[in-house]
Amino acid sequence: MTIPALSAADLPLLPDPDQAREWAEQELSDPVYQAAEPTVVDRIAQAVARFVRDLFTVPDTGGWGPWAFVVLGVIVVAVVVVALLIWGRPRLTPRAAPAVHALFDDDDVRSADELRADAAAAAARGDWDEAIVLRFRAFARGLAERGIVDPPPGATVRAFARAASAALPPLADALDTAAETFDDVRYLRRPGTAESYRVVADLDDAAVRARPAVPA
Structure with missing residues (x-):
């Protein structure tokens, strides 16, 4: 960064806010700083890594965090499997019981x-x-x-x-x-x-x- 040459008499001990912002902008505009910034791909990779780490890490505070969703999903799957084992697959249309008709001019409904x-x-x-x-x-x-x-x-x-x-x-x-x-x-x-x-x-x-x- 190139700062305008100032004499010792002109150089303030503390710059005012406007001057400090101007110096900071000039400093950060240096290509060296821009090259060091993470790219979009880097930011996405970091976000995914944080998500996976949080998913498999139980916080020290005792809260479940993302683990609550994992445990809930496992419970739901287990309930569905048990229901299928006990009651079987649900039928789309229940089978209707055959109607009982009279037999040969006699209203006999016995089985x-x-x-x-x-x-x-x-x-x-x-x-x-x-x-x-x-x-x-x-x-x-x-x-x-x-x-x-x-x-x-x-x-x-x-x-x-x-x-x-x-x-x-x-x-x-x-x-x-x-x-x-x-x-x-x-x-x-x-x-x-x-x-x-x-x-x-x-x-x-x-x-x-x-x-x-x-x-x-």
């Missing part, structure tokens, strides 16, 4: 298992008519509960038998015989027998084990 139990009780006391009707209803209700065949209200036994035969081809012959037995007992008032009940019960048992045909 397939309940109908089977009542049919077995009727068979045990020798009431074959009741046992046959209830067991065939159990067969139909079981297919409806599994979504294989869902008979609409007012569907006839024969219409149901055709739909069930298409879904379970290996049982078509037995199903036709059981449907005829149901019609004989329920509508034609023909007496049921133990053998007729066994035909219907065997069909129901086979249907429980069967898997529906896959459409081509």
Whole structure:
């Protein structure tokens, strides 16, 4: 820096504020000082380094500082993982329960298992008519509960038998015989027998084990 030459008499002991600022500006304008200043890249690197250092350093004051966000994030992730392990992935659309329709002109809303139990009780006391009707209803209700065949209200036994035969081809012959037995007992008032009940019960048992045909 070049300071104007002053005589000893002209040189003040303390410069006034304006003169001090002028001298400082002249001094800092020297290229040596400008070259020593950090560049934009240097400032960014220093800021990143400070952030990383603060992130992994717990202050002596006992406060958590940036660690609070790290711990909070770990807790949230752990809660989500535990929830998935316990309850599984959430379903986008809940599966609706199948509607319970009347079966063959009868507003019977019992489940397939309940109908089977009542049919077995009727068979045990020798009431074959009741046992046959209830067991065939159990067969139909079981297919409806599994979504294989869902008979609409007012569907006839024969219409149901055709739909069930298409879904379970290996049982078509037995199903036709059981449907005829149901019609004989329920509508034609023909007496049921133990053998007729066994035909219907065997069909129901086979249907429980069967898997529906896959459409081509």
